[in-house]
Amino acid sequence: MSLLLTTILALATPASSREFPELELSLTLPPLQELQSVRDSESLTIDRGELLGHRIEIATHVLTRRRFSLETAEDLTDLFVTSLRARGRTPVCSHDLVEPSYRGFWERAAGRAMAVRFQRSRLVPGPYGIDPFAAELEGEIQAEPTHWPPGGSLHLKGAVLAEAAYLIEVSCSPPARGRVRDLLRAFLDDGVRYTGPVRDPLWSREEILERWRDCLGDPAADSRVRILRTEHYIIAGDASFGRSLGRSLERTYDRVRATLPFPEWPGRRLMPVFLFRRPADFQRFAAREGGGNRGFAWGDAFATWYESPADPVLVHEAVHQLLANRLRLQGGGSWFQEGMAEYLSRATWERTAEARRIDRQGFAPLDQLVRVRRLSKDGSHATVRERYAQAGLLIEHLHDTSRGPDEFRELVVRVGSLPPGDVGVLEDAMADLRGQSLTLLEERWLQSLRER
């Protein structure tokens, strides 16, 4: 059959629609021939068919936001990538992560190795959810032996709704190119519509109060809560903070963005910061959530007990929050995350003092440092302090020996996406990015510290 005739036939197929009335979401599917649809469960609907000689599968996953901590659109695509990574390493599904009724990509893919090279990751504006944008990801499947013939492409779109979130996973075999890719992209752009209410990017008082009550574990916390909004933050808590704290957080935002640019996005929610007046209240919360005992960042937020706007803990946690929420870099391991937070929150003179102090006792070997699962839980208070400082000094060395800001940014994005604790992949990344083995990197780093 000629390509033209196939095109006409495919386009003559009436577009089908899928309605999710309780979610106020509707899909107008691309013009698939031989369409077969399966409502696998409340949380998964699958549509299969042919499009211009390509096998298409459209899986619409509906997840509970609270269960998966889905705060924003990119959390959906990140969840998918994380699950792929986990699957590549251990081809067993993580049932503990999955809702009992949810038989999504984990289960369907159990036992199969699959590598996807993602080429296009972006936010797209539009009526896709309670925020005025959705996250999209596109990539080619390198090998998935039992499911698709070798080679195929994946096209994902995710957004958050009031209580739920959805991820549309389009698989196409052979890989979508040209007209087919245009049709699939048009489906994701124009065929996905949410008609429910949007949320206030500045947060309502009730929304932020609810989060604060959750943190404090006190349903009657309203009367003593303070709320302050700045350009990018909403700060809530029972501590007595003022506008100078807001200015300090905004300076951190600007400093991180100057080193590691990320786009500003209209309609993006303010980032929440929760400040406890009493250390005991914070520590009770931190213990419950498995966080650090002085401050910690999780999901879209960070929390600490508040002393003053000059407290370095505030800047440290604000950097964690930006790495996770704006730069979407949650990998690399504890040394990378803590090293970045230390590097971007401390002055050079502070690091010089730390370097001289630690040098007298000796540094932890690099391959040991990068394997530590959580620096904050690794040994005594003094050891933890030292490991944090070492990690900050290592990031500083990587920055200072990069050939310009672009090379440093590339390194941060690459290393910040690596699976944690894996010395082999870090070794590969460093060889690739800097033409340097970890042994050589460590030698040069220690030498530069001695010359300080």
Ligand SMILES: [Zn+2]
């Ligand atoms: Zn930290």
